[in-house]
Amino acid sequence: MEEAHLCVTLVPLFNHLGIAEQREINSLVTHQKFKKGEVILSPELSAQLTIVARGAMKVYQLSANGREQLLRVVEPGGYEGENLLFGAKNENLFGEALEDTEICRLKQSDFQDLLLKQPKLTLKLLAINAEKSNQVEQQTRFLMMEKVEERLATYLLDLYKVTKDPEVLIPMKMKELAAFLGTTPETLSRKFRLLEEEGLINRKGKHVHLADLEALEEID
DNA sequence: ACATTAAAAAGCA
DNA sequence: TGCTTTTTAATGT
Incomplete structure (x- = not known):
């Protein structure tokens, strides 16, 4: 058991659940390690929930000229890709490791099953997502400023x-x-x-x- | 007003 | 030192 890596317990979305549920979720999760600069998330591979367990991942999209617009930096416990799980086909969304980073992924179908079994999760997801859209507002507030x-x-x-x-x-x-x-x-x-x-x-x-x-x- | 390109200067391992 | 980041300058949109 070299995996002291119950990333489920690190995530606000899951850590309020009982140990049994956490184990169940953890069994559905795949773990991956990335080195600094490697691409974690790209438009094709993004139909899954991606959780940062260690390190940091920057999330950005590319604008018309090919320049990147940084959206946010996801730190341990944060996640990305939840809206993709519900069908929103976010096209040009990328994630890259800012340092050596460990990632947990949850497949779309498994995650949907979880939400059905655990209504609490749905509420938690909504609450955390509300905070996230606040950050997006702050970002658009920057872009609306002219200079x-x-x-x-x-x-x-x-x-x-x-x-x-x-x-x-x-x-x-x-x-x-x-x-x-x-x-x-x-x-x-x-x-x-x-x-x-x-x-x-x-x-x-x-x-x-x-x-x-x-x-x-x-x-x- | 800002981007792009190129190149020099400054930092860092 | 050799690579990366930051700054400066010239030119383009």
């Missing part, structure tokens, strides 16, 4: 609101932040420099000091 400057300022202020500290640390690579904000690393770099020249921020790599919070709020 990159504005999106960047809003992002920095969001980090500040979380920590209450004007010394902020960008938690991802600039390349990924650019994708998150819907722009390129080049433009992002220029906007950072612009804000620095205007005296609104100081930056040393990924450490950013928010010098003028009020002015950042007013960008638009």
